[in-house]
Amino acid sequence: MKVVVDMNKCQDHGQCVFAAPDVFSLDDAGHLAYVSDPDDALRDEVEEAADVCPLQAIRIED
Amino acid sequence: MNGRIVVAGASMGGLRAAEQLRAAGWTGAITVVGDEPHMPYNRPPLSKDVLAGKAPFESLAFTPKASTADVEWRLGAKIVAARLAERTVELDDGSALSYDGLVVATGMRPRRLRCPGPLAGRHTVRTLADAQGLRDELTRPGTRVVVVGAGFIGCEVAATAVGLGVREVTVVDPLPLPMVGPLGELPARALLKRHEERGVRFALGTGVAGFEGDDRVTGVVLADGSVLPADVVVESVGSVANTEWLQGNGLDLSDGVLTDEHLRAGGHPEAVAVGDVARFPNARYDGVPRRVEHWSIPTDTAKHAARTLAAHLAGGAVELAPFAPLPTFWSDQHDFRLQSFGAPGLGLEDVRVLDGEPEGDVLVGYHVGGRLVGVVALGGHAAALGAAKYRAHLLKQPALTA
Ligand SMILES: Cc1cc2nc3c(=O)[nH]c(=O)nc-3n(C[C@H](O)[C@H](O)[C@H](O)COP(=O)(O)OP(=O)(O)OC[C@H]3O[C@@H](n4cnc5c(N)ncnc54)[C@H](O)[C@@H]3O)c2cc1C
Ligand code: SF4
Numbered sequence: 126m127k128v129v130v131d132m133n134k135c136q137d138h139g140q141c142v143f144a145a146p147d148v149f150s151l152d153d154a155g156h157l158a159y160v161s162d163p164d165d166a167l168r169d170e171v172e173e174a175a176d177v178c179p180l181q182a183i184r185i186e187d
Numbered sequence: 188m189n190g191r192i193v194v195a196g197a198s199m200g201g202l203r204a205a206e207q208l209r210a211a212g213w214t215g216a217i218t219v220v221g222d223e224p225h226m227p228y229n230r231p232p233l234s235k236d237v238l239a240g241k242a243p244f245e246s247l248a249f250t251p252k253a254s255t256a257d258v259e260w261r262l263g264a265k266i267v268a269a270r271l272a273e274r275t276v277e278l279d280d281g282s283a284l285s286y287d288g289l290v291v292a293t294g295m296r297p298r299r300l301r302c303p304g305p306l307a308g309r310h311t312v313r314t315l316a317d318a319q320g321l322r323d324e325l326t327r328p329g330t331r332v333v334v335v336g337a338g339f340i341g342c343e344v345a346a347t348a349v350g351l352g353v354r355e356v357t358v359v360d361p362l363p364l365p366m367v368g369p370l371g372e373l374p375a376r377a378l379l380k381r382h383e384e385r386g387v388r389f390a391l392g393t394g395v396a397g398f399e400g401d402d403r404v405t406g407v408v409l410a411d412g413s414v415l416p417a418d419v420v421v422e423s424v425g426s427v428a429n430t431e432w433l434q435g436n437g438l439d440l441s442d443g444v445l446t447d448e449h450l451r452a453g454g455h456p457e458a459v460a461v462g463d464v465a466r467f468p469n470a471r472y473d474g475v476p477r478r479v480e481h482w483s484i485p486t487d488t489a490k491h492a493a494r495t496l497a498a499h500l501a502g503g504a505v506e507l508a509p510f511a512p513l514p515t516f517w518s519d520q521h522d523f524r525l526q527s528f529g530a531p532g533l534g535l536e537d538v539r540v541l542d543g544e545p546e547g548d549v550l551v552g553y554h555v556g557g558r559l560v561g562v563v564a565l566g567g568h569a570a571a572l573g574a575a576k577y578r579a580h581l582l583k584q585p586a587l588t589a
Contacts, residue, residue, distance in 0.1 A: 137568060138517065139575055140515070143575075155568050155569065179229075179231060179482060181249060184250070
């Protein structure tokens with residue numbers, strides 16, 4: 126699975142981090158970091174993260 | 188699975204319901220009926236970046252999941268009546284749709300002021316068309332804006348208008364502080380100060396008696412008779428549930444659609460409600476049914492309601508724990524963010540500063556019987572992250588009993 130976050134849209138809300146902590150995290154400065162090719166077993170989590178992103182910045186490209 | 192589910196309302200709640208029905212195993216037909224001409228789009232930027240011109244209107248569209256590719260979208264079509272006993276809805280073109288399952292996702296519309304005066308120049312912000320119209324007027328040079336209602340939409344629009352460089356922005360509200368109802372006095376006072384420092388004026392503790400102007404508004408008349416000159420008025424005085432089409436079916440529509448703990452309406456196992464329009468009991472709290480106009484709710488309700496409905500239509504029992512979401516809310520105003528988790532509104536009697544101070548970044552906790560039920564952060568990015576630290580704690584709290 127391939128995950129892309131549109132960093133122009135992302136406003137570091139961190140909602141994705143609650144939904145999929147294995148894939149998304151906030152660094153010490155509070156900025157988003159993420160794994161761009163997570164294991165397929167994490168698909169449900171990542172879909173949930175994409176749903177709850179207020180800026181709708183997360184795209185899953187299969 | 189055969190049959191059809193009709194989803195009434197084609198916004199976030201309707202889209203999430205369609206997606207979650209597929210995720211819950213419903214393979215029958217899904218028809219989404221919505222009276223706006225657009226595919227579902229994201230509303231929060233309408234009063235923020237999109238109104239400010241920092242993001243294009245096109246950026247608002249949701250990307251529907253692949254699982255919904257065969258969903259039928261009837262856009263620009265309004266449902267005018269429903270006969271739940273016959274499982275039928277009627278559309279404004281005179282046609283009728285029968286269904287096996289119904290999802291109510293018709294949301295809210297802005298409440299309008301009824302006081303006398305011209306209508307032209309008075310705006311609300313709920314739809315794309317609303318935001319486009321308002322942006323056109325706010326970007327004219329020398330504009331004076333009066334925002335009626337100091338709730339979150341009014342505060343956001345005022346902040347955005349200042350950012351656009353309008354000549355003057357005044358927020359009017361009968362209450363003494365902005366957002367004091369949901370936040371309580373301490374954060375509301377801090378919010379007022381931040382807005383004033385950034386150039387927003389306030390006329391608080393006074394209502395609006397009427398509007399001046401002949402064919403177009405030129406001023407707002409306050410309750411004490413004084414007049415605020417205005418080229419543009421924004422009415423942000425709350426919202427009304429879109430439930431007229433459900434009348435005559437014995438449902439409790441006194442404030443949205445009353446549901447049970449699985450989001451079913453009026454004892455109809457085949458009819459569920461999602462999003463802003465649903466008035467549901469939250470098992471996490473006191474069990475009193477409430478509507479929650481937060482962006483997180485369409486997704487949360489859709490997931491639970493879709494499972495309820497799919498299980499019923501598959502002939503099975505609903506084996507879910509009662510619906511118990513953790514409400515999540517944010518609002519961006521000027522250069523700061525308000526971030527809330529839980530139910531601050533339930534703990535307004537016992538509000539404590541958990542971190543920081545009202546003049547800077549501040550984190551406030553709301554308590555019932557000494558127990559934390561909600562947190563609100565006001566300030567920069569660090570403050571919002573501070574609130575997030577309490578999220579896990581709020582999730583772990585045992586349910587409040589009534
Ligand atoms: C300007 C604005 C800013 C916001 N900002 C934030 C924010 O910062 N943070 C936050 O947490 N929340 C925010 N919200 C709230 C959030 O956007 C809502 O909670 C969410 O949009 C609710 O979605 P919904 O699908 O339940 O309802 P709606 O989005 O209201 O959708 C209902 C749809 O049904 C249609 N409809 C109604 N009646 C009929 C009918 N009879 N037949 C057919 N279609 C019908 C409507 O036209 C509409 O398209 C904001 C809302 C607005 C308006
Ligand atoms: S939820 Fe969206 S906006 Fe927030 S950090 Fe994640 S990608 Fe960025």
